[in-house]
Amino acid sequence: MEKSNFKDTINSENPVLVDFSATWCGPCQMLTPVLKLVKERLGNRVTILKIDIDENIKMAAKYDVRGVRTLLLFQNGKQLWRQSGVLSTEELINIILEKSN
Template identity: 65%
Template sequence: MKSSFNKIIDSQTPVLVDFFADWCGPCKMLAPILKQVKEELGDAVKIIKIDVDRNQPLAAKYQVRGVPTMLLFKSGKQVWRQSGVLQKNEIINIINSN
């Protein structure tokens, strides 16, 4: 997972990573919001979901202590981070400003 993750985030296209867990209520609320973000922005952003229970080393590397936690990467560098649920327009504004 680690090498493919690094390939994915090392992109000119912004990559929004959603660290989530199946048992997390707010994560379930965020999923349809991220779907709307992807529908609106299309190829201008990549959105990937990382299950913290299945990818503990990756979650530890990025010090994800609560879910949902979103990280935005551009060219392999983390440019933004937020825990909790945000609304579609907030997420779109953050992606567009980075």
């Protein structure tokens, strides 16, 4: 993803969940169906971006991503939340709704 597109996206009024992951990461693969369910349940109320750290090394460094899977939640260009690891669909939905209100 290009820097300008990323910046425009995280400046959205809607929450933007950024998933820093890698194709070789087992836990990353486990969270993919969770993210799909989150998107299905929240629809247009959230944007989900997947960023492959191997293809976007500078972006991962900029956001101090040291391990994968790392999730960051942005709204209006501000980082609201971050966590590494796997979460359930319900946990992730609750975090998005709680942090973005």
